[in-house]
Amino acid sequence: MALLPEDFILPEEYYTEEVAKQYEQNTRIQKVQREMTIRALDLLKIPPPALFLDIGCGTGISMQVLKEKGFEGMGIDVAESMLAIARQKGLNVFKADFTNQIPFDSNFFDFAISISTLQWIFHGFKPAIILEKGKKAIAEIYRILKPHGVVIIQFYPKNEEQLTLAGKILKKKFHVTKIIDDPNIPKRKKIFLLCSK
Numbered sequence: 001m002a003l004l005p006e007d008f009i010l011p012e013e014y015y016t017e018e019v020a021k022q023y024e025q026n027t028r029i030q031k032v033q034r035e036m037t038i039r040a041l042d043l044l045k046i047p048p049p050a051l052f053l054d055i056g057c058g059t060g061i062s063m064q065v066l067k068e069k070g071f072e073g074m075g076i077d078v079a080e081s082m083l084a085i086a087r088q089k090g091l092n093v094f095k096a097d098f099t100n101q102i103p104f105d106s107n108f109f110d111f112a113i114s115i116s117t118l119q120w121i122f123h124g125f126k127p128a129i130i131l132e133k134g135k136k137a138i139a140e141i142y143r144i145l146k147p148h149g150v151v152i153i154q155f156y157p158k159n160e161e162q163l164t165l166a167g168k169i170l171k172k173k174f175h176v177t178k179i180i181d182d183p184n185i186p187k188r189k190k191i192f193l194l195c196s197k
């Protein structure tokens with residue numbers, strides 16, 4: 001498989017001002033990210049009101065969908081250039097690395113959503129290091145969620161090994177249900193992990 005940005009560069013270095021601008025202006029990206037957010041909300045099956053944390057919020061595409069659906073949202077991202085665009089939209093976003101520390105109190109959010117972000121934890125490291133980083137990230141996500149909180153994650157594992165590793169990490173804290181849309185159409189295949197406390 002061809003190298004992906006997450007294989008060789010850190011997100012905060014990859015998402016330059018130029019890349020962030022291209023991301024935001026790409027109508028296909030906008031459409032796909034919106035559709036995946038709507039699908040993630042369908043899988044959660046919850047009515048508003050509820051407070052969400054968007055993990056790896058980027059330019060705020062999912063946060064705009066949350067708002068349209070009547071939910072409240074806050075976002076975190078490690079890339080300042082992506083956050084700058086989200087801020088221009090008036091969204092409530094903060095700079096933070098979810099594999100290190102999520103800057104909110106414990107039991108703060110009803111739900112969390114993370115679209116197309118988790119694959120970045122596989123950046124250039126060996127499984128043992130990913131496991132360590134992943135464990136810390138999952139402990140943080142668990143901590144900021146309320147007792148019956150749920151996090152819905154869509155991501156692009158590069159292979160079965162990455163999917164298994166992500167599942168193994170998440171299962172240390174959450175009950176995990178895997179949902180795969182269009183499993184036999186590679187271009188449309190989407191993996192969602194519904195993780196309940």
Ligand SMILES: C[S@@+](CC[C@H](N)C(=O)[O-])C[C@H]1O[C@@H](n2cnc3c(N)ncnc32)[C@H](O)[C@@H]1O
Nearest residue numbers: 011033056057058077078079097098115117120
């Ligand atoms: C493909 S973009 C997706 C953005 C947004 N979720 C969307 O659907 O449009 C991935 C985002 O994850 C962010 N990201 C990657 N690793 C992160 C980390 N450890 N902590 C916070 N954000 C991270 C990147 O900076 C980038 O904005």
